[in-house]
Amino acid sequence: MNDATVKRGTARWIIMPILLALGLIYIFPLNWMVITAFKTIPETVAFPPTWLPREWMVKNFADVWRTGPFDRYALNSFFVSVGIVLMELIVSISAAYTFAKKRVPGSKVMYALILSGMMIPMQVTVVPTYLLLSKLGWINTYAALIVPFLSSSMAIFLLTESFKQIPNELLEAAKIDRAPEWRIVWSIVLPYAKPTLVTIALLVFIAHWNDLFWVLVMTSSENLQTLTAGIMKLKDADGLQWNTLMAGNVLLVAPILLLYIAANQQIKSAFTHGGLK
Numbered sequence: 001m002n003d004a005t006v007k008r009g010t011a012r013w014i015i016m017p018i019l020l021a022l023g024l025i026y027i028f029p030l031n032w033m034v035i036t037a038f039k040t041i042p043e044t045v046a047f048p049p050t051w052l053p054r055e056w057m058v059k060n061f062a063d064v065w066r067t068g069p070f071d072r073y074a075l076n077s078f079f080v081s082v083g084i085v086l087m088e089l090i091v092s093i094s095a096a097y098t099f100a101k102k103r104v105p106g107s108k109v110m111y112a113l114i115l116s117g118m119m120i121p122m123q124v125t126v127v128p129t130y131l132l133l134s135k136l137g138w139i140n141t142y143a144a145l146i147v148p149f150l151s152s153s154m155a156i157f158l159l160t161e162s163f164k165q166i167p168n169e170l171l172e173a174a175k176i177d178r179a180p181e182w183r184i185v186w187s188i189v190l191p192y193a194k195p196t197l198v199t200i201a202l203l204v205f206i207a208h209w210n211d212l213f214w215v216l217v218m219t220s221s222e223n224l225q226t227l228t229a230g231i232m233k234l235k236d237a238d239g240l241q242w243n244t245l246m247a248g249n250v251l252l253v254a255p256i257l258l259l260y261i262a263a264n265q266q267i268k269s270a271f272t273h274g275g276l277k
Helices: 003-037 059-066 070-101 107-119 122-136 142-149 153-164 168-176 181-192 194-209 213-218 227-232 242-273
Strands: none
Touching: 003 242, 059 070, 059 242, 070 107, 070 142, 070 153, 070 181, 070 194, 070 227, 107 153, 122 142, 122 213, 142 213, 153 181, 153 194, 168 181, 181 194, 194 242, 213 227, 227 242
16 A cells, blocks of 8 residues: 555545534534424424424424415516526527627627626616616516516526537538528437536526515515425514424425435536536
8 A cells, every 4th residue: 555545544534524513513413403393382492402293293384384485486486586597598609609609799808898797796776777677667567577687697607607618610511501590409409518508597596586685676576486486485474483494494305305305416517527627
């Protein structure tokens, strides 16, 4: 056994406990949220706290659904989040393909301007965006929740860098075979960038599924509000009941965890083989 092997073994024994400790720290709040969601009201405030519920109260989740129109909230969250993902991907793919594979006068300047958008905090644009949407008569509409997010500087950047790695010879061969532009993008470009596309779609979905600020600013109608707004109201429904509140948060987080588990391999592939390598 050489010195390099000994050093690697020693480093592994040092790093693994640290990673395990960090993992426990990060997973503890999630675990506590799930456990509290199944507790009775007295047990949520008991001291010392119980690590597992004495009685598993599955009805807490039904209680959440009865406190308001949560079916409407869930439908709104799904419609808004998926709508933004689809429209943002369409816009970002078109822009990124142009920047990566087309020679357009002024494209470098335009690309730099788009990237500069990543340095502008959203809070700076809230007031002018609100005034614009108000003049258009879009306040309290789905358009106010979706249209302002139809483009993303980060998505365009990631896809542009991913598309640049596609060999030009491959695209030229398709053009020689008289393949239309849309077929080249659909059959060659998008499959090559699939990990990046999945990663962008997941990040965008999570951001807007969890969004509360924009929903509260742009809507006052309960028919347009999302799960995040509905869960915020739980603390005022019948007083602050931690078990019901945590059950609501579990319902909010569950779709995101399922999506992440489904897309885990694609995300790893995007960061190891894509434009961020």
